Structures are given as structure tokens and as C-alpha cells.
Amino acid sequence: MAKFDADTLRALRDVQEIAIRTGKHPKSAVVIWVVAADEEIFVRSVRGGKGRWYRDLAKGGLATLEFTGRRLEVQAFPASDADSIARASREYLTKYQPSPYAQSMVRDEVLSTTLRLEPR
DSSP: OOOOOHHHHHHHHHOSOEEEEESSSTTOOEEEOEEEETTEEEEOOTTGGGOHHHHHHTTSEEEEEEETTEEEEEEEEEOOSHHHHHHHHHHHHHHTTTSTTGGGGGOHHHHTTOEEEEEO
């Protein structure tokens, strides 16, 4: 498993929103939330399986993240194990707790859309 460097992990841990462009739809950016759990980066679709960016990456795929003036090339991998899902959920509730939408990110119907991102 490829790991992000410390500066990138810190930036992704601190940033509230990122834009994601998938390899399938590189001209269309979607704003999403991102969390860091330990040294892993997770994203999840608030729209569940209906999210286009998620469908593009569901079986593993290439994407570009845009945040704080940076562009970061990543690859997505399904994170379907209970530990990854629980750690990501915990981080969503902690990081986005002030938002009334935080609970939307931990609904049963979106848990299966958890993806782990790795640098490429």
C-alpha cells in the first residue's frame, strides 16, 4: 500500500472540502469531504451508490484531488472491511461534528461507499 507523505496527510486532515475529478470524467470536479484515519485517507459518497464520482471509482480507479491550491493524483480502492468503515465513520463524526450534515456521512446506506485513497 502506497502512503502519503506527512505534509500531504496533514493537509488532507485539515482541509474541510476537496474537489475530486475522476479519470472517467476529468473535466467535472465534485466537492466532497475527506478524512484521515491514522495514515490512511478515506472518502465516502453522501449520495450512496448514486454518486457519479463514486460509481466511477467504486471498483478502483484513478482520480485527481484539488485542495489548497494543490493537485494530487490518487487511486481509489474499496474499503469494505469493518475496521476501515468504522475508523472512517469515527473521523467523519469528529472532523465534521459542527455540521448538521455530519450524520449524513455515517448512514447505513452510505457506509458501503467508503473508499481508501493512495497516492500514485
